[in-house]
Amino acid sequence: MAEILRKKLALAGLIIILIFVFMALLAPVLVGPYQSSLQFTTPDQPPSSQHPMGTDESGRDILNLLVYGSRVSVLVGFAASFVAMVAGTALGLVAGYYGKVTDQLISRVTDFFLVIPWLPFVLVLVAVLGPSLQTIVFAIALVSWPTTARVIRSQVLSLKERQFIERARAVGAGRAYILRKHILPNVMPLVWAESVLTVSSAVFTEAFLSFFGLGWSGIGAIESWGQMVNNAYNQLAILRGQWWYFLPPGVFITLLVLGFAMLGYGIEEIMNPALKRRGGAVAMKKKLRASAVP
Amino acid sequence: MPGDPTRAIIPRGGDIEAGGNCTGSQIGNARCGLRAQLIAEWGLDKPVVVRYVIYLGNLFQGNLGTSITVRPGVPVTQVIGPVLSTTLTLIGIATFLTMWLGIILGRISGWRRGGKTDVSITMFTLVGYSMPSFWVSLMLVFGLAYVVPVFPLQLQVSVDPVVNALNTLYYWILPILVFVITNVAWFSLTLRNSLTEVLPEDYMVTAAAKGLNERQQLRWHALPNARLPVVTASALYFGWIVSGVIVIETVFNINGIGLLTWTATQRNDYPLLGAIFLIATIGVVVGNAVADVLYTILDPRVREG
Numbered sequence: 298m299a300e301i302l303r304k305k306l307a308l309a310g311l312i313i314i315l316i317f318v319f320m321a322l323l324a325p326v327l328v329g330p331y332q333s334s335l336q337f338t339t340p341d342q343p344p345s346s347q348h349p350m351g352t353d354e355s356g357r358d359i360l361n362l363l364v365y366g367s368r369v370s371v372l373v374g375f376a377a378s379f380v381a382m383v384a385g386t387a388l389g390l391v392a393g394y395y396g397k398v399t400d401q402l403i404s405r406v407t408d409f410f411l412v413i414p415w416l417p418f419v420l421v422l423v424a425v426l427g428p429s430l431q432t433i434v435f436a437i438a439l440v441s442w443p444t445t446a447r448v449i450r451s452q453v454l455s456l457k458e459r460q461f462i463e464r465a466r467a468v469g470a471g472r473a474y475i476l477r478k479h480i481l482p483n484v485m486p487l488v489w490a491e492s493v494l495t496v497s498s499a500v501f502t503e504a505f506l507s508f509f510g511l512g513w514s515g516i517g518a519i520e521s522w523g524q525m526v527n528n529a530y531n532q533l534a535i536l537r538g539q540w541w542y543f544l545p546p547g548v549f550i551t552l553l554v555l556g557f558a559m560l561g562y563g564i565e566e567i568m569n570p571a572l573k574r575r576g577g578a579v580a581m582k583k584k585l586r587a588s589a590v591p
Numbered sequence: 592m593p594g595d596p597t598r599a600i601i602p603r604g605g606d607i608e609a610g611g612n613c614t615g616s617q618i619g620n621a622r623c624g625l626r627a628q629l630i631a632e633w634g635l636d637k638p639v640v641v642r643y644v645i646y647l648g649n650l651f652q653g654n655l656g657t658s659i660t661v662r663p664g665v666p667v668t669q670v671i672g673p674v675l676s677t678t679l680t681l682i683g684i685a686t687f688l689t690m691w692l693g694i695i696l697g698r699i700s701g702w703r704r705g706g707k708t709d710v711s712i713t714m715f716t717l718v719g720y721s722m723p724s725f726w727v728s729l730m731l732v733f734g735l736a737y738v739v740p741v742f743p744l745q746l747q748v749s750v751d752p753v754v755n756a757l758n759t760l761y762y763w764i765l766p767i768l769v770f771v772i773t774n775v776a777w778f779s780l781t782l783r784n785s786l787t788e789v790l791p792e793d794y795m796v797t798a799a800a801k802g803l804n805e806r807q808q809l810r811w812h813a814l815p816n817a818r819l820p821v822v823t824a825s826a827l828y829f830g831w832i833v834s835g836v837i838v839i840e841t842v843f844n845i846n847g848i849g850l851l852t853w854t855a856t857q858r859n860d861y862p863l864l865g866a867i868f869l870i871a872t873i874g875v876v877v878g879n880a881v882a883d884v885l886y887t888i889l890d891p892r893v894r895e896g
Contacts, residue, residue: 413868414868414875417867501721504726530729538733547722547729550723
């Protein structure tokens with residue numbers, strides 16, 4: 298039962314993610330061109346046949362905003378995560394394999410960023426550097442890379458002692474070569490698992506940034522789901538009962554993050570043999586029955 | 592901290608080279624030369640290393656700086672002090688409830704992993720974890736304070752301290768609920784996973800063979816071992832709390848450290864921000880240290896190693 302569940306979970310997560318990716322890519326096909334602010338025709342409308350999700354305070358169609366918002370989440374999520382993963386993996390590899398002083402140095406830096414609370418840090422960074430796409434991606438990556446670096450480093454440390462590495466060294470392989478040809482491929486499954494979690498946290502962080510008014514703004518900026526919730530909040534949509542404004546963006550954020558969480562959880566269960574062992578009362582009873590004297 | 596602190600007080604531009612050196616008719620204006628004066632006063636023209644040493648020196652004397660925009664002229668410690676207790680109380684209650692609920696749920700779902708209860712609990716907690724806390728706050732306020740006015744929309748302050756305390760606690764129910772919903776997964780999933788690793792162990796078979804019923808096996812053998820990763824998880828949790836608190840306090844307008852942090856960020860109050868970061872970081876480090884100590888107390892095997 299649990300096996301099927303694991304696969305289903307990961308699969309369901311993957312489907313959710315793909316739905317959002319397609320939504321992001323096919324936005325113009327689905328809802329037409331992106332509506333920027335000046336549409337003051339029919340503000341604050343509840344859902345109707347013309348506007349399936351109602352309109353916001355400047356008359357923009359909310360469904361339109363929702364679908365285009367997926368672009369921001371997907372873009373920022375994947376970009377920030379990519380940067381964080383590359384940096385984190387590289388530093389984790391180097392710290393783990395080269396050891397000694399390099400390890401100490403990198404670990405100190407990692408710890409430094411790990412201990413700082415991420416939300417205030419990312420808020421201050423974007424507040425000072427300005428909410429352009431690059432700064433947002435950079436700020437999110439900056440708070441995401443340490444966890445990956447740490448995880449990769451410990452994996453490398455345990456891999457280092459394995460026999461095939463020793464043999465490679467005996468044959469005269471250089472350190473960079475071993476890193477590239479032996480360690481990196483063995484670390485990749487962990488990298489994939491970590492990147493799933495990193496993307497989900499990047500999407501999450503972007504939503505938080507947007508809620509505080511530090512979302513992506515400027516020329517060509519698209520309003521993200523978090524920004525929609527922020528606008529709703531500022532427009533007192535709650536007190537006006539405009540549930541169609543603040544409910545859907547949050548649902549989408551939750552779904553996307555949930556999708557990644559499910560996928561990550563499923564992958565983790567597949568990869569970690571310890572978790573695979575059938576734990577629980579059911580398994581114990583089986584074990585007892587098996588060892589019972591016939 | 593990135594950014595130029597003098598800009599917090601003297602915005603860029605303006606018709607007088609705001610704060611710059613004044614000439615001729617502008618001389619009478621108080622802002623003349625203000626920027627230069629501030630730079631000299633705060634030592635911003637000294638090299639970074641020197642400023643860091645001065646900072647450390649001040650730190651050891653208990654001088655964390657003076658707020659510049661949020662409460663100009665007031666020492667930072669006086670700004671942070673009163674609000675810290677509010678936040679700590681709020682977080683204290685919330686964390687206690689979250690851990691308690693998380694452990695119960697983790698226990699139930701870990702014992703019968705893969706069963707229907709487990710699946711539903713896991714899904715619920717995961718969904719709660721995925722929901723952004725600002726959104727959950729808004730939803731709860733909408734549902735439970737607007738549509739069905741069970742909870743107050745604002746905190747009513749009264750003269751009577753007892754009534755005040757009760758009002759505050761009642762008002763805090765929603766923010767605490769948000770906290771619990773978004774964070775319970777952390778604990779329940781950790782316990783569930785560690786329980787999964789513990790249950791197939793041989794000593795669990797022994798416990799069953801001894802004739803203990805399920806409850807006793809859980810309580811005396813499984814949980815004491817499964818508890819340990821939860822302790823580590825709690826330590827990591829402290830880092831998360833500081834971030835979570837900002838959102839909740841801002842949405843619910845609770846006067847705590849979270850709201851202070853956000854206000855300080857908006858107004859570029861660098862000394863205040865720096866002090867808050869310092870305190871938060873120390874908190875995280877202390878939390879980790881406490882967790883390490885707890886771990887040695889709870890697990891005798893670690894002591895011998």
